[in-house]
Amino acid sequence: MTTFDHGDIQLDELALDDEIVRRAGVATADVAEYALWLGDDALVLAQQLGWWISRAPELEEDIALGNIALDLLGHARSLLSYAGSASGRTEDDLAYWRGERDFRSSQLVEQPNGDYAHTIVRQLAAAVSMYELYSRLQSSGDATLAAIAAKAVKEVAYHREHCVEWFRRLALGTDESRRRLEIALDHVWPYVGDLFRDEPLIDRLEGIAVRPSSLRPAFDAVIDALAAETGIVFPAADTARGGGRRGWHTEYLSLLLAEMQVLAREHPGATW
Amino acid sequence: MPTLEEQRFDELIAADARVEPRDWMPEGYRKTLVRQISQHAHSEIIGMQPEANWISRAPSLKRKAILMAKVQDEAGHGLYLYSAAQTLGTPRDEMFQALVDGTAKYSSIFNYPTLTWADMGAIGWLVDGAAICNQVPLCRASYGPYGRAMVRICKEESFHQRQGFEILLELMNGTDAQKAMAQDAVDRWYAPSLMMFGPPDGDSPNSQQSMAWNIKRFSNDDLRQRFVDMLVPQAEALGVTLPDPDLRFNEQTGHYDYGQLDWDEFHEVLAGRGPCNGQRLAHRRKAFEDGAWVREAAAAYARTQAQLEKVAS
């Protein structure tokens, strides 16, 4: 965001379209798998943030978190639709009829909402990494992925600002908020490394996918700056076993999916 | 002899003009407005819960997005209304506190449970439908900030009723289980939605004064009749049955007659003895209390930053 004289803050770059462009295109099996990585991350996060609507610390924050959840859900729908094009499945087939082992989301996003500090810490890692990812994915050799990224990067830029601002406030606000933030970091940060693990799939998608490990320096630069500003010591980011991209998850995902999928699965073949 | 101020106020009302925050107004007018607007705001905030209950289980991603956007709108509407009430001198925190203390009232409709997905359809179609009937005339309420808040709310709410109707239509075009789900939801929400317009005109002591002040434009029964007349053809289009054996067209009046409503139940729910009163308040109170440390942190940060800026300059 750029600040002009007399406090005029331009929002052009934040203008949101109704839905992400859906370009007709059929994904190859590998591209579809990669689209699931990103789509499942967005879907699981949207599902988590949706919980806050009616429970946030202040009404204004109910709305802010709702906006972020809706953006992410939009990304998930585009990415899952595209992933489904490889196998003749819809976004809902993929969201509601896959089991936990078939989800390709990182272990970070399935970590529980916890208190507000947990949500902000998880959101910080997710939004900062997504911003770096989508920035690069805009020049993907795959036109559909590039188009989705071009739309998503603007929205994620805002998500990143939102959680950075909140991180500052929790870190420098009160003793209590700092204490809670440090607990949240201890719980959540070990799963951050799962965002940056390369898998053999990435070798097969040269020029199409963004290599996760290549995002790490840019991610670390943002986090290091925040650490310097706030005096918060970030724990090591790689201590959890990881493996979400291979379908290895923590205990939380299965429960999250059970709730998300229960109604759809009670009515196979129904439309809504 | 009315004072000069009273005369000016009466002239504004007589001319159907708007009263603005810094105008003189009778204490009764101010009190009525604070009560009505804050209750309206509380209703929006408590009203988020029955629908938020199904966000996590929405049966398709499209429906999930629509429902999230709708519940989010309700937070916004609560916020607009608290702002309008605040122009009358009561801070939002104070109104909020009254809500979580259980001393403030809100629309009794939100104390009913949402048991199935079809309730999302029934709430949109019936509850929002009734709300819109109520709210459109409020856009012309004599108190400027209230009217302006209602204009914004009505604009945003236009999609709420339609999405509810669409949910029910999809269900009625679906499997037998889906059809049964839709009819069951309509059976449960129909009568409570009719009661949203408030007690019959004979039992609504405040209505007359509100109408004289141009806050309320139509009586409870008039609005209810308008709503029923609207519903009947819509129910036919959906293929659902409205659960009222006495519902029939009256050739003489040109309106639909409808059966007695259970006002004892209405007063019970309003008095805090509905199916979900305790649950709704506990949810709101928990969110408010769990968020306290976050709000304090942000306020403390703002104070520190302001001080740093002062020192720097």
Added chain:
Amino acid sequence: MTTPGAADDREEWPMWEVFVRANRGLSHVHAGSLHAPDATMAVKNARDLYTRRNEGVSIWVVPAEFITTSDPDAKGAYFESPAGKNYRHASYYTKSEGVKHL
């Protein structure tokens, strides 16, 4: 003279007035108010609250307590003067009717 509704010590977060520019070339117009702990968050909250449907391209926020309003009791003194001075309006000048480009 502060505006009614301005925050005071009874409130945790102060109240802000929000002005939104709907499009380039237009003025910022008052959209409503909200609560926020500071200016940065107020702009963000305003974006989330008042531009969810493409209502704006730019936002101003002002602490409600910093807005000074004219006194409505002095309505006469403030707003009577323009009445009777319709020579400030083009429609006052009728002699040129029928003459082009005037």
